[in-house]
Amino acid sequence: MIDVKKINVMFEIKSMGISFYLPIAVLLYLLVLNYTGSGPDFIRRLSLFIEFIVCPLAAWWSIYLLLDYYEEGLEKLLFSYPVSVLFHGLIRVLLFLFIYLIGVLLVLFAISLTHNTMGLKSQLLQYYPQCLLYAAVGFFLMVATRNIIVPLLSITGYVAVKFFTSGSQLFPIYNIMAFDFVHSPQYLLEKALQNLLLAILFFLLGHVFLVKRSKALY
DSSP states (O other), rough: OOOHTOOOOOHHHHHHGGGHHHHHHHHHHHHTTTOOOOOOOHHHHHHHIIIITTTTHHHHHHHHTTTHHHHSSHHHHOOOHHHHOIIIIIIIIHHHHHHHHHHHHHHHHHHHOOOHHHHHHHHHHHHHHHHHHHHHHHHHHHHHHHHHHHHHHHHHHHHHHHHHTTTTTTSSSOOOOOOSSOOHHHHHHHHHHHHHHHHHHHHHHHHHHHHHHHHHHH
């Protein structure tokens, strides 16, 4: 709790600059989009927008929170501050991820009120684990490579290929997304558990990399 209180949210937002507002703009766009149609085809397009745009954007703040460490060459100075490595990495990332998930929750709630076939619980089960996994991958790649281009291109490339191949074996890498909203509860639960386990793995790997780097600097 002490480390969490040390996070200056407004300072972090200013540090990210205009980049901070992209996820918020996308969520507002989704909120408006929600009221522009109805029916099975529209719901499928809405679901695809969430899976291929909203969920991957969960990685955005995870990546940009660490940008100053490597772009400005402040890594050694920042690690010298009297706070834990956990604070520098996971705690900051998870706090902003929590803020993003609150925004996602509000929009999904609005969607559930507009489209009765898209229940809030089912949406959370399908989309929240995807958000967590993208955020974890972004965090891991940023820490491991110390280059913002790598996580951005990796996630963008993965999402683009999955979209154009619809998750087929032409690109035989694990499908984070479900590609539709009409699935059995058992399928959604299995996919959610897989994504959650992978998210935990990538968060832990990112933290391990960060710990090793801090030790190598001192």
